[in-house]
Amino acid sequence: MSFLAVVLIILALVVGFVGGFFAARKYMETYLKNNPPISEEMVRSMMVSMGQSPSQKRLKQVMASMKSHTK
Structure with missing residues (x-):
């Protein structure tokens, strides 16, 4: 070779x-x-299991925060 x-x-x-x-x-x-590895439904169920009542505004804030941290 x-x-x-x-x-x-x-x-x-x-x-x-x-x-x-x-x-x-x-x-x-x-x-x-x-x-995405986590969805709004998953966040909602986590918040309910922690004793919080999730509003749509709070869910959007959490999802936006997670999205900004992944970039």
Whole structure:
């Protein structure tokens, strides 16, 4: 095997790993944006279980706070 073939194989592996990493990262960002890990219903049930009566305004505040912390 020549030196050029070895270099090309290593280069192809590096490009594949880097490309795969960025593709997987973009896919996960899109997936989490479309399917957030926590929803308003989950926040509402947590607040009720803590003895609070959640208003729609308070739910929106909590969701906006969570969204700003994830960016």
